[in-house]
Amino acid sequence: MLTQQRKAHILAVLKQTGQVVAKSLSEQLDLSEDTIRRDLRELAAEGLLQRVHGGALPASPALADFSGRQAIATDGKKAIGRAAAAMIRPGQVVFVDGGTTTVQLVRHLPPELEATIITHSPSIAVELVSHPRITVELIGGRLFKHSVVAVGASAIEAIARYRADIYFMGVTGIHPETGLTTGDSEEAAVKRALSRHAAETIVLASSEKLGAASPYVILPMNEIQGLIVERGTRDETMAAYPAAGVSVTVA
Amino acid sequence: MLTQQRKAHILAVLKQTGQVVAKSLSEQLDLSEDTIRRDLRELAAEGLLQRVHGGALPASPALADFSGRQAIATDGKKAIGRAAAAMIRPGQVVFVDGGTTTVQLVRHLPPELEATIITHSPSIAVELVSHPRITVELIGGRLFKHSVVAVGASAIEAIARYRADIYFMGVTGIHPETGLTTGDSEEAAVKRALSRHAAETIVLASSEKLGAASPYVILPMNEIQGLIVERGTRDETMAAYPAAGVSVTVA
DNA sequence: CTTGACTCTGCACGAAGTTGCACGTTTTAT
DNA sequence: ATAAAACGTGCAACTTCGTGCAGAGTCAAG
Numbered sequence: 001m002l003t004q005q006r007k008a009h010i011l012a013v014l015k016q017t018g019q020v021v022a023k024s025l026s027e028q029l030d031l032s033e034d035t036i037r038r039d040l041r042e043l044a045a046e047g048l049l050q051r052v053h054g055g056a057l058p059a060s061p062a063l064a065d066f067s068g069r070q071a072i073a074t075d076g077k078k079a080i081g082r083a084a085a086a087m088i089r090p091g092q093v094v095f096v097d098g099g100t101t102t103v104q105l106v107r108h109l110p111p112e113l114e115a116t117i118i119t120h121s122p123s124i125a126v127e128l129v130s131h132p133r134i135t136v137e138l139i140g141g142r143l144f145k146h147s148v149v150a151v152g153a154s155a156i157e158a159i160a161r162y163r164a165d166i167y168f169m170g171v172t173g174i175h176p177e178t179g180l181t182t183g184d185s186e187e188a189a190v191k192r193a194l195s196r197h198a199a200e201t202i203v204l205a206s207s208e209k210l211g212a213a214s215p216y217v218i219l220p221m222n223e224i225q226g227l228i229v230e231r232g233t234r235d236e237t238m239a240a241y242p243a244a245g246v247s248v249t250v251a
Numbered sequence: 252m253l254t255q256q257r258k259a260h261i262l263a264v265l266k267q268t269g270q271v272v273a274k275s276l277s278e279q280l281d282l283s284e285d286t287i288r289r290d291l292r293e294l295a296a297e298g299l300l301q302r303v304h305g306g307a308l309p310a311s312p313a314l315a316d317f318s319g320r321q322a323i324a325t326d327g328k329k330a331i332g333r334a335a336a337a338m339i340r341p342g343q344v345v346f347v348d349g350g351t352t353t354v355q356l357v358r359h360l361p362p363e364l365e366a367t368i369i370t371h372s373p374s375i376a377v378e379l380v381s382h383p384r385i386t387v388e389l390i391g392g393r394l395f396k397h398s399v400v401a402v403g404a405s406a407i408e409a410i411a412r413y414r415a416d417i418y419f420m421g422v423t424g425i426h427p428e429t430g431l432t433t434g435d436s437e438e439a440a441v442k443r444a445l446s447r448h449a450a451e452t453i454v455l456a457s458s459e460k461l462g463a464a465s466p467y468v469i470l471p472m473n474e475i476q477g478l479i480v481e482r483g484t485r486d487e488t489m490a491a492y493p494a495a496g497v498s499v500t501v502a
Numbered sequence: 503c504t505t506g507a508c509t510c511t512g513c514a515c516g517a518a519g520t521t522g523c524a525c526g527t528t529t530t531a532t
Numbered sequence: 533a534t535a536a537a538a539c540g541t542g543c544a545a546c547t548t549c550g551t552g553c554a555g556a557g558t559c560a561a562g
Contacts, residue, residue, distance in 0.1 A: 003510075018383040019253060022548075032512050037549070052255040053519060053548065122373030122389060129396045138373060138401045140391030140409050145380045150389045154412070158391050158405070254520075273538080283522050288539070304529060304538065 006031075007039055014049055014058055018145075021055040058146075076230035077206050081105040083228050083249055084168050084204055090114050092165040095194045096124050098149040099170035101204045103127060109134065118162050120150040120190060137162070144187060151186040159193045167198035169224070172214040174205050179221045181214040188216040195219060202226040221246060252280065252363060256383060258290055260362050263381040265300055265309055268358070272306040279361060327481035328457050332356040334479050334500055335419050335455055341365050343416040346445045347375050349400040350421035352455045354378060360385065369413050371401040371441060388413070395438060402437040410444045418449035420475070424463035425456050430472045432465035439467040446470060453477035472497060 006029060014020045022040065026033040044051040050059050081104025088094055090113060096102050098121030106117070106127050113133060119125055120139035128136045141155025169191055173181040180203060182188050195201045201224045210229070228249045257280060265271045273291065277284040295302040300310050332355025339345055341364060347353050349372030357368070357378050364384060370376055371390035379387045392406025420442055424432040431454060433439050446452045452475045461480070479500045 019256060021253070033548080034513080034550090035511060038511090041550090050255075052253050054253045057253065057255055120391075122376040125373040125394055126377060126399060128394070129399050136394035136396070138389070138391045138394050140371075140389045140401070140406075143376055143379070143387035143389050145387070148377060148380050150391070154409070155391075158409075161405070284538080285523080285540095286521060289521085292540090 003039070006035075007043055010036075010039060010043065010056075011048060014056060019055060019057055020049075023054075025055075077101045077104050078108075079230060080204050080206060080228050082108040084202065085109050087166065087202065087249075088113065088115055089165075092116070093118065093163070095119070095162075095164045095167035095198050097121065097168060097170040097191065097194070098124060098147055099204075101206055102168055102170050105168055105204070106131070118164060120155055120159075120194075121148060122150075123148050141190075144184060146184065147187055149187065149190070151184075151190050155190055156193045159190070159197055162197055164194075164198040165200065167194050167201045169195065169201055169203045169218075171203055171205065171209055171218065173211075174203065174209050174221075174227075175211060175213040176221065178213040178217060180218040180224070182216050182218055183214045185216045188218045191218045195223070200225045202228060204228050206230060254290075256362070257282075258294055259381075260383075261287075261290060261294065261307075262299060264358075265307060270306060270308055271300075274305075276306075279359075328352045328355050329359075330481060331455050331457060331479050333359040335453065336360050338417065338453065338500075339364065339366055340416075343367070344369065344414070346370070346413075346415045346418035346449050348372065348419060348421040348442065348445070349375060349398055350455075352457055353419055353421050356419060356455070357382070369415060371406055371410075371445075372399060373401075374399050392441075395435060397435065398438055400438065400441070402435075402441050406441055407444045410441070410448055413448055415445075415449040416451065418445050418452045420446065420452055420454045420469075422454055422456065422460055422469065423465040425454065425460050425472075425478075426462060426464040427472070429464040429468060431469040431475070432463075433467050433469055434465045436467045439469045442469045446474070451476045453479060455479050457481060 009029070010020055010025060013025070022033050022036045026036045029036070040049070040051055040056050043049045044056065047059055049056045077100060080101055084105045085108040088109070093116045096105060096117055096119045098119070102121070102124060106124055109131060111132060115133075116135045116137065117124075117128060118137040118139065120141065122138070122143070125136055125138050128134050139150055139155055139158045141150030141158070142152040143149070144151045169180070171180045172183050175181065182191065203224055203226070205227060207230050222245060224246055226247045226249060231250050260280070261271055261276060264276070273284050273287045277287045280287070291300070291302055291307050294300050295307065298310055300307045328351060331352055335356045336359040339360070344367045347356060347368055347370045349370070353372070353375060357375055360382060362383055366384070367386045367388065368375070368379060369388040369390065371392065373389070376387050376389050379385050390401055390406055390409045392401030392409065393403040394400070395402045420431070422431045423434050426432065433442065454475055454477070456478060458481050473496060475497055477498045477500060482501050
């Protein structure tokens with residue numbers, strides 16, 4: 001077995017089970033624990049996992065659990081959420097992604113607004129329970145725990161049954177050449193499906209996303225209709241995508 | 252179980268319930284109390300929680316409202332949840348209803364349990380994000396806000412694609428003649444669909460449900476396999492359904 | 503074909519981390 | 533006041549870790 005194959009296997013197991021144990025990996029792959037430990041050390045150096053005594057844990061989500069990622073709703077995200085909410089007209093059908101920014105969107109929906117929100121994020125669904133007029137459609141599928149959204153074939157099938165006026169997309173990275181990116185291939189597939197079934201796709205991009213790129217490309221920049229960014233980041237954004245035909249809103 | 256995972260679990264429990272008790276943690280994780288105490292001490296040193304005699308509390312008082320909400324969950328419901336969680340064998344596929352009692356079920360799932368949980372409740376799905384080993388399948392559909400569950404034709408279609416070993420059902424009423432009831436016809440239809448696609452249906456019934464009846468009948472008593480009730484309510488229950496062929500568990 | 507540089511792997515060994523128990527102390531409840 | 537529970541510390545057994553080293557395999561230059 002090749003080293004790269006072995007490392008890929010370790011990452012696959014880690015992704016699927018949320019942990020790897022050095023000893024059991026060595027038995028499973030019929031290698032000494034030393035070799036496994038070396039692999040783990042190198043993968044940790046690449047930032048692909050987090051080394052712990054006895055094995056390893058995923059690089060990001062474990063830490064996210066610790067620090068309480070949710071708590072960090074910046075003013076910028078709130079402003080973006082408010083601006084996005086204001087774009088929704090009464091009676092419209094709206095796709096909403098999961099994520100900290102989109103949570104701000106639904107929190108800023110005016111109570112008198114009557115609309116249908118379709119989402120593959122259980123968190124967004126729960127958030128909308130307290131809204132008196134919004135009808136919520138939940139898209140099912142396998143739960144991708146890192147982002148807390150439904151993914152997979154059944155999610156994409158369910159999306160195909162809907163047609164929305166607007167899709168508010170959250171991304172991990174937005175880069176002038178690479179386009180819109182995210183950290184998981186299945187999540188990217190779901191976002192593409194949502195975009196395909198919406199008349200208009202609007203990307204919500206808090207400042208830390210601008211100029212960043214993650215492994216999986218969702219769409220190139222020219223396939224979206226709008227972009228909402230925080231005040232103060234406009235110049236940067238306009239400079240990056242001058243001819244894209246994407247309307248930029250400053251929140 | 253890895254040390255870091257254990258600590259993450261402690262913090263997750265703390266976040267959910269607003270408190271942790273050293274003794275119960277040691278039982279739940281099958282470790283000596285000494286080890287738990289060591290973990291708590293170290294987490295306290297990192298400022299992630301506040302050490303108190305007998306266990307620990309959240310570091311910041313910001314989570315105080317969490318513990319307040321938790322208080323609504325009676326000891327009875329917790330006991331029922333614990334008993335239900337203990338019925339799940341590794342590798343099983345489990346349907347879980349929405350509701351305050353079933354939330355207790357998923358909170359008492361041991362962290363080492365590997366299983367698949369399928370639910371039409373976004374709250375249950377979100378709750379399970381912090382569990383390291385459970386695979387979650389979310390059933391989509393129109394959100395019935397009163398109970399915070401997906402209902403409707405698409406939900407029932409999605410359910411038809413699954414087959415579970417156990418279905419843990421929550422109900423509004425349980426009456427010797429009327430059977431199992433709930434307050435909404437669509438919710439009843441979904442519960443029937445879940446029951447149809449599970450090998451075994453177990454009803455979680457906190458004391459206030461016994462003898463009560465709501466407008467919509469889900470199933471007659473003889474179509475379920477098990478009933479979990481609180482300690483102290485057994486005589487009443489046994490008297491009400493003596494010949495039903497339903498196994499009654501006292502939590 | 504041979505040689506030398508390089509990489510990968512497993513083993514050995516000392517260091518470090520982890521865990522449960524024993525024991526004496528502190529806190530809590532009755 | 534007394535008993536029970538929870539606590540901290542020290543300790544021994546055990547596991548896991550990192551490093552140095554040697555043997556095996558690979559590859560390209562000579």
